[in-house]
Amino acid sequence: MNASCDVLIIGGGLIGLAIALELRLQGASVTVLSRNFKQAASHAAAGMLAPQAEALPLGSLWDLSIRSRDLYPTWTERLTEITGQPTGYWPCGILAPVYADLPAPPEPHASSQPTAQWLTASVVQQKYPGLSAEVIGGWWFPQDAQVDNRALTHCLWAAAQQSGVRIQEGVAVTAIQNQGSSVIGVDTAAGTWQASHYVLAAGAWSGDLLPIPTYPRKGQMFSLQIPLQNSHLLPLQTVLFGQEIYIVPRQNGQLVIGATSEDVGFTPSNTPVGVQQLLANAIRLFPSLQDFPITELWWGYRPTTPDESPLLGESPYGNLTLATGHHRNGILLAPITASLVANWVLRGDADPLLAAFHYSRLADSKTV
Secondary structure, X not given: OOOOEEEEEEOOOHHHHHHHHHHHHOXXXXXXXXXXXXXXXXXXXXXXXXXXXXXXXXXHHHHHHHHHHHHHHHHHHHHHHHHOOOOOOEOOOEEEEEEOOOOOOOOOOOOOOOOOEEEEHHHHHHHOOXXXXXXXXXXXXXXXXXXXXXHHHHHHHHHHHHOOOEEEEOOOEEEEEEEOOEEEEEEEOOEEEOEEEEEEOOHHHHHHOOOOXXXXXXXXXXXXEOOHHHHHHOOOOOEEEOOOOEEEEOOOOEEEEEOOOEOOOOOOOOOHHHHHHHHHHHHHHOHHHHHOOEEEEEEEEEEEOOOOOOEEEEOOOOOEEEEEOOHHHHHHHHHHHXXXXXXXXXXXXXXXXXXXXXXXXXXXXXXX
């Protein structure tokens, strides 16, 4: 039996670490059990903070996403203050180009997106001279942003450790033990771990531990490097969120291209068809990319639910909280998830938004 703590977090990805840090900063003793830090979905993301560009529907997910995006400046600043490490947060805005031959994306919600602007083809081509001539215009979202997801994840790991969170890497939870309506421990190859409270934040693997409707959705991605001699060909200072592809420029000259969405379980690896699809769509949007060197290929698993919204808050067990199923919005929703879950765990403070993400809404999909 391992030593107990106030809160045990099952999952050492971005969501689990963000919650652990927030709990620790509020005085709780926290242990994180991380199955494989390198496989966390946050390593395989692009880091877009794009609730407006993604045209999320008005409602609870929209409200949650906007609140979280607006937390990012102060949240990342605090992480850097703790660690001295960068997070790559960049309020660069996002352009959503539009093609004539594809279904037009929904227009931004006028009442909730007063800063969104429609840019005509001539304006878009003037601002982004390398953009495809097929683009007939685009929506500009100045409040959307990006973060370097890998830098953020490593910074958050360091912040949690430096703040006193106990992180156990390579410890996979194999079962959750319960007695009636309470969790009494979790089984691992390293023995049983106990705590006063538990948080399930195991991403795409959460459904292996509780019968909740979470499952993996594979995404393939790759990156390019702008050659120094050709840097004038791609003066990108903003994210391009296309109708078939997104291109995320980093400040170091890297371009992150993504992403496929594949319902193939935990099937690993990049595939020729997946990479070909991404390449074709990226080159169509920005033709000069065809001559840039590919620097990396990778894939990851989004933790998805039937309605593509997270499971947050209560579980069937009084001392276990859910924080999983964020689909493609895990990076975006990390700050607000950490805040809401920590307040719920420590004080029972139930933000009104939590009710919309209660596990019971998906009871017909797979009961707990």
